[in-house]
Amino acid sequence: MKAALRLLAAVVLTAACAPARAELDTMAQRMRACETCHGDRGRATPDGYFPRIAGKPAGYLYAQLLHFRSGRRQHAQMAYLLDRQTPAYLMRMATYFATLDLPYPAPPVPQASPAVLARGAALVRDGDPGRRLPACTDCHGAALTGLQPAVPGLLGLPQDYLAAQLGAWRSGTRKAREPDCMATIARQLDAGDIEAISAWLAAQPLPRDAHAPAGEVHGTLHCGSLEPTR
Amino acid sequence: MTRSRVAAALLFALLGTAAVLFGDRPTGDNGDAPQIAADIADPVARGAYLALAANCRGCHTARAGVAYAGGRAIPTPFGTFYAPNITPDDDTGIGRWDADDFWRALHEGRGDGGEPLYPVFPYTHYTKLTRRDADAMFAYLRSLPAERRENRGHALRFPYDQRWMLAGWRALFFTPGVYAADADRGAQWNRGAYLVQGLGHCGACHEARNALGAIRSREHPAGGIVLDWYAPALDVAREAGLHDWTHEQAVALLRDGQANGASTLGPMAEVVHDSLQHLEAEDLDAMVTYLQALPARDPAPSPPAPATDATIAASRERGGVLYRDHCADCHGRRAEGRSPAAPALAGNRALTMDSAVNPIRAILYGGFAPGTHAVPEPFGMPPFSAELDDQQIADILNWLRRDSAAAVVRDYDVRRQRTGPLW
Numbered sequence: 262m263k264a265a266l267r268l269l270a271a272v273v274l275t276a277a278c279a280p281a282r283a284e285l286d287t288m289a290q291r292m293r294a295c296e297t298c299h300g301d302r303g304r305a306t307p308d309g310y311f312p313r314i315a316g317k318p319a320g321y322l323y324a325q326l327l328h329f330r331s332g333r334r335q336h337a338q339m340a341y342l343l344d345r346q347t348p349a350y351l352m353r354m355a356t357y358f359a360t361l362d363l364p365y366p367a368p369p370v371p372q373a374s375p376a377v378l379a380r381g382a383a384l385v386r387d388g389d390p391g392r393r394l395p396a397c398t399d400c401h402g403a404a405l406t407g408l409q410p411a412v413p414g415l416l417g418l419p420q421d422y423l424a425a426q427l428g429a430w431r432s433g434t435r436k437a438r439e440p441d442c443m444a445t446i447a448r449q450l451d452a453g454d455i456e457a458i459s460a461w462l463a464a465q466p467l468p469r470d471a472h473a474p475a476g477e478v479h480g481t482l483h484c485g486s487l488e489p490t491r
Numbered sequence: 492m493t494r495s496r497v498a499a500a501l502l503f504a505l506l507g508t509a510a511v512l513f514g515d516r517p518t519g520d521n522g523d524a525p526q527i528a529a530d531i532a533d534p535v536a537r538g539a540y541l542a543l544a545a546n547c548r549g550c551h552t553a554r555a556g557v558a559y560a561g562g563r564a565i566p567t568p569f570g571t572f573y574a575p576n577i578t579p580d581d582d583t584g585i586g587r588w589d590a591d592d593f594w595r596a597l598h599e600g601r602g603d604g605g606e607p608l609y610p611v612f613p614y615t616h617y618t619k620l621t622r623r624d625a626d627a628m629f630a631y632l633r634s635l636p637a638e639r640r641e642n643r644g645h646a647l648r649f650p651y652d653q654r655w656m657l658a659g660w661r662a663l664f665f666t667p668g669v670y671a672a673d674a675d676r677g678a679q680w681n682r683g684a685y686l687v688q689g690l691g692h693c694g695a696c697h698e699a700r701n702a703l704g705a706i707r708s709r710e711h712p713a714g715g716i717v718l719d720w721y722a723p724a725l726d727v728a729r730e731a732g733l734h735d736w737t738h739e740q741a742v743a744l745l746r747d748g749q750a751n752g753a754s755t756l757g758p759m760a761e762v763v764h765d766s767l768q769h770l771e772a773e774d775l776d777a778m779v780t781y782l783q784a785l786p787a788r789d790p791a792p793s794p795p796a797p798a799t800d801a802t803i804a805a806s807r808e809r810g811g812v813l814y815r816d817h818c819a820d821c822h823g824r825r826a827e828g829r830s831p832a833a834p835a836l837a838g839n840r841a842l843t844m845d846s847a848v849n850p851i852r853a854i855l856y857g858g859f860a861p862g863t864h865a866v867p868e869p870f871g872m873p874p875f876s877a878e879l880d881d882q883q884i885a886d887i888l889n890w891l892r893r894d895s896a897a898a899v900v901r902d903y904d905v906r907r908q909r910t911g912p913l914w
Contacts, residue, residue: 282830282831285829285830285831285832286831286832290832290870291868291869291870291871292871293821293871293873294857294858294859294870294871294872294873294874295871295873296873297857297873297874297875297877297878298874298877330554330555331554331555332554332555333555337912337913338856338874338876338913340554340913341856341858341913342857342858342859342871342874344761345760345761345764345859345861345862346859346861346862346869347862347867349867350862350867350868353868
C-alpha cells in the first residue's frame with residue numbers, strides 16, 4: 262500500500278513537473294539573464310541607458326556580441342556574460358532577439374530646444390554635403406528602421422546611448438569591422454552635432470511598420486559590417 | 492605606506508638575506524622521469540595537446556589577440572602582470588630560444604638571461620613536467636607563426652617590482668623537480684597526479700597562498716583567493732572535494748562544466764572551457780582517479796553564528812523576503828532549484844562553504860556556465876549589482892546559509908567584491 266502510494270505520488274509529481282520542465286527549457290528562459298539590463302525580452306525603453314535589442318537585424322546583433330568579446334566594443338559585464346560561449350550559441354541569441362516582434366513605447370518628450378532638434382533632423386535626413394557627411398538615412402533606411410541583415414535601426418533608443426555610441430566611435434572605443442564607415446562619420450561630428458542628432462532621434466516615434474526592410478545602402482562610403490561574416 | 496606594506500617590504504628584505512644564506516637551489520635534474528601523459532607520436536601534435544592541458548594560451552593571449560602573442564593582464568595582490576609573447580618571433584617572442592632555454596623556463600623558472608621569473612607563471616607546477624613533454628611543447632610553439640608584439644612591462648607595487656628579490660622567495664618556496672612516479676600507485680593514479688600537480692597546475696589556484704604569493708598547502712585549511720574569486724580546497728568534501736561523487740559525475744563536472752547540481756564559475760569556467768573540455772577521456776579519468784584518492788581533510792569550520800543574535804535573525808528574515816521577490820522564480824520557493832533552468836541553492840556547497848566570495852560574485856555579476864560540447868546552450872544567472880545593495884545581498888546569503896555553520900555575511904563583504912576585474 263505504502264509503495265503504491267509512493268508510486269502514485271511519483272506519477273503525480275512527474276506529471277506536474279514534466280510540462281514545467283519543457284516550459285523552462287526555452288531560449289526565452291535562457292535569455293532572462295539579459296533582461297535585467299535590456300528589459301523584458303530585450304525591449305528596453307528609451308528612458309534609461311540600455312539599448313533595446315528586440316527586433317534588431319540578426320546579423321547586426323551577432324556582430325555586436327562578437328565585438329564585445331573581441332574588445333571592439335567595451336563593456337566588462339557584457340563580455341563576462343558572453344566570453345565562454347560558442348559562436349553557434351551567440352548566433353542563437355542574436356536570432357532569438359531579432360525575431361521578437363514587440364511593440365515600441367511612445368518616445369519621451371524631448372528636452373532639447375527646437376533649434377537643436379531642427380539641426381539634428383537636418384543632419385540625419387540630409388547630412389552635410391559641405392563636409393562630406395552623408396545622410397544617416399542613406400544606410401539606416403528612409404524610415405530609420407535599419408536594413409537587413411546588418412544595419413540597425415536608430416529609433417527607439419535612449420538619447421544617452423546614442424550619444425555615447427557616436428562618442429565611442431569618435432574616440433575609438435567602439436569599432437566595427439574595417440572599413441569602419443561609422444568611425445569615419447562620427448569623426449566628422451562635433452559634440453554639438455552629436456547632441457542634436459541623438460536628441461532628435463530619441464524623440465521620434467516608430468513608424469507603424471518598425472521592421473528593418475531588406476535593401477541597399479546608398480552613397481559611396483564603404484562599410485565592412487555589410488560584408489558577409491566569415 | 493600602510494603598515495602591511497611596511498611589513499611586506501621588511502619581509503622582502505629578509506628574503507633577500509635568505510637568498511644569500513641558502514642560495515637559489517640549482518638543479519641538475521634532466522627530467523627523464525617516466526612518460527605519463529597522452530601518447531601522441533608526432534611531437535608538434537603532442538605539444539599542442541599538452542599546451543592545451545596546461546592552458547598556456549589562456550594567460551599568453553590578450554583579448555582578441557593572436558594566440559600566444561602575450562599581453563593579457565593578470566591582476567594579483569602584487570600588481571598587474573602582463574604575460575609575454577611566446578610565439579617564435581626573434582625580437583619580441585622566443586624565436587631565439589633553444590630547447591634548453593625553454594626547459595629552463597618551465598623547469599627552473601628562469602628567463603633566457605638566467606633571471607628568475609615571477610611565479611605567477613606557474614613553473615612551480617610545470618617543474619614537474621618531463622623533458623620530453625617540455626620539448627614537445629617547445630616544438631609546438633616553434634611551429635606557430637611568429638607574431639611581432641612587444642612585451643609590456645609588469646605594473647607591480649614596490650617592493651614586488653624588484654625581480655632580484657625573487658631569489659630569496661625561490662630559496663624558501665621553490666624546489667625544481669620532475670614528477671616522480673609513486674611505485675605504490677597504479678599508472679592511472681600517477682598519470683592523474685602528473686596532470687593535476689603539473690600540467691593542469693590546479694594547485695596554482697586551489698591551494699592557499701601566503702602573503703608572498705607562495706602556496707602553503709599543508710598549513711592552511713582551505714583553498715586560495717585567485718583573481719578575486721575563491722578557489723575552494725580540492726581535498727575538502729564541503730569545498731571542491733570530489734570524494735563523495737561518482738567517477739562519472741566528477742568527470743562530467745570537469746569536462747562539461749556542470750554536474751551533480753554544481754556548476755563552474757569565473758576562472759574555473761574558463762579552465763573548463765579553454766582546457767579541460769578538450770582533454771582525452773583517459774586523461775580526465777586519470778585526474779578524477781587522483782582527485783578522488785586525495786587524502787580528505789576536514790578542517791574545523793568557523794564557529795557557528797550565535798542563533799540568538801537579533802541582528803542576524805533580522806538579516807535572515809529580510810533575506811527570505813528578498814529571496815522570494817528576486818530569486819524564487821528561477822531557483823524555486825524553497826531554493827530547491829528548477830531543473831533545467833536554475834540549480835538548487837539549498838544544500839549547494841557553493842553557498843554553504845565558509846567563504847562567501849563566490850556566491851557574492853555570482854549574485855553581483857550573474858553569468859552563464861561555460862558552453863561545452865555537452866552543454867552548448869547553458870542557462871544564465873542575471874546580474875543583480877544594480878538592483879540589490881550590499882546589505883540586501885548579505886541578507887539573502889544569510890538566509891540561504893541559515894542552516895549551515897558558514898560565517899555570517901556582512902555588507903562590507905559584498906562591497907569588497909564590487910570593484911576589480913570580473914574575469
